[in-house]
Amino acid sequence: MFSNRLQTIKPSPSMAAKSVVERLRAEGRTIMDFTIGEPDLPTPPAILDAAAAAMRRGETRYTAAAGTLALRRAIAAKLLRDNRLAYDPAEIVAGCGGKQVIFNAFAATLNPGDEIVVLAPFWVSYPDIALLCDARPVIVAASAENGWKVPVEAIAAAITPRTRWLVINSPNNPTGAVYSESELEGIADILRRHPDIRLLSDEIYEHFVYDGGRHLSPVEIAPDLRERTLIVNGVSKSYCMTGFRIGFGAGPRPLIDAIAKLATQTTTCADAVGQAAATAAFSGEQDSLRAMVALFAERRDAMVTGLAGIDGLICPSPAGSFYVFPSIAGLIGRATPEGHVLASAADVALYFLEWAGVATVAGESYGMPGFLRLSFATSTADIREGCSRIKGACSLLGSNSASRQK
Numbered sequence: 001m002f003s004n005r006l007q008t009i010k011p012s013p014s015m016a017a018k019s020v021v022e023r024l025r026a027e028g029r030t031i032m033d034f035t036i037g038e039p040d041l042p043t044p045p046a047i048l049d050a051a052a053a054a055m056r057r058g059e060t061r062y063t064a065a066a067g068t069l070a071l072r073r074a075i076a077a078k079l080l081r082d083n084r085l086a087y088d089p090a091e092i093v094a095g096c097g098g099k100q101v102i103f104n105a106f107a108a109t110l111n112p113g114d115e116i117v118v119l120a121p122f123w124v125s126y127p128d129i130a131l132l133c134d135a136r137p138v139i140v141a142a143s144a145e146n147g148w149k150v151p152v153e154a155i156a157a158a159i160t161p162r163t164r165w166l167v168i169n170s171p172n173n174p175t176g177a178v179y180s181e182s183e184l185e186g187i188a189d190i191l192r193r194h195p196d197i198r199l200l201s202d203e204i205y206e207h208f209v210y211d212g213g214r215h216l217s218p219v220e221i222a223p224d225l226r227e228r229t230l231i232v233n234g235v236s237k238s239y240c241m242t243g244f245r246i247g248f249g250a251g252p253r254p255l256i257d258a259i260a261k262l263a264t265q266t267t268t269c270a271d272a273v274g275q276a277a278a279t280a281a282f283s284g285e286q287d288s289l290r291a292m293v294a295l296f297a298e299r300r301d302a303m304v305t306g307l308a309g310i311d312g313l314i315c316p317s318p319a320g321s322f323y324v325f326p327s328i329a330g331l332i333g334r335a336t337p338e339g340h341v342l343a344s345a346a347d348v349a350l351y352f353l354e355w356a357g358v359a360t361v362a363g364e365s366y367g368m369p370g371f372l373r374l375s376f377a378t379s380t381a382d383i384r385e386g387c388s389r390i391k392g393a394c395s396l397l398g399s400n401s402a403s404r405q406k
Helices: 013-028 043-055 069-083 099-108 125-132 152-158 181-192 223-228 253-263 272-283 287-307 345-356 379-393 401-405
Strands: 092-095 115-120 135-139 164-170 198-202 231-233 247-250 373-374
Touching: 013 379, 043 272, 069 092, 069 135, 069 247, 069 272, 092 099, 092 253, 099 125, 099 164, 099 198, 099 231, 099 247, 099 253, 115 125, 115 152, 135 152, 152 181, 164 181, 164 247, 198 223, 223 231, 247 253, 345 373, 345 379
Parallel strands: 115 135, 115 164, 164 198, 198 231
Antiparallel strands: 092 247, 231 247
């Protein structure tokens, strides 16, 4: 027997997709993998050297539950340098990735029947983490027409007396939407009318902003919300360190202490060697990060160009993160060479995988049917090959069933 709580959630769709890719590759198939949000570039050598040096120094034991003082100081310096925000190390907690920080924050603050407002399309784990904490996710949907940013009126309408958190992710996974200063100010105005609601600002893609854009933290725009905002970030994306599993939260001391308290009875602490590596990442030169962002801008353009003009797809260019989120509405109702009618984004994703050897993630996983997420955190050669395969697969589809009936 398993708990009722476990039955309320689904496995992470992106991790499930990655498992399928690994299985197919083990069977000998060549798969273009656009599923996982993981940069393909190597971890910078200076960070690896720092990890090795930490091991040689014997830094292989437990640390404080909130993380080493060296790491928390490095994070504080990073927040001041990159985000123009002053945090004390005591207002910072390190975790086993940003996901653990979010889980502990929700577990520390949510009770049965409480609600969190999540803006869709959303990162797949926000609703499920809330469900694991016996809370109810309230989904508020954006649309492609408004740049995938939820109007403030819709956010305001979703708030109830049970609302405890509002979750914002900018730059966004899966759409790449980046909230502007005026849009963040509008959200801040809503929260000012509801002093009991906390704000979770997931900023893990902060550096991946293109075309001269700029990431802004809500706390920078609305410093009066600082005492009820939790900033979540980490090293996975910006420093190609997904396997190190180091994330952090920055926020008011009582919340940070509560997150660390939960860590003492779950993970104890984040990996000591990983913390040393993250300290080097935040403290060291940032030129490799800037070069990576420039490369990813080129990859974005390659993917958008590669998908442009494919019958049935509409793919706008994202402002940030490293995903595109094209509409596949024009493929719904069309028949595969085997005669199967595509009825959903999940059907389209399966068709691309089986017929083109291209792995994507269906938009249903992000609260938005009718779309696919494709990661361009992979080589330009693979992007071009994958887009070519998608084009070929689309050319094999029959006409829309509705059109055939006319």
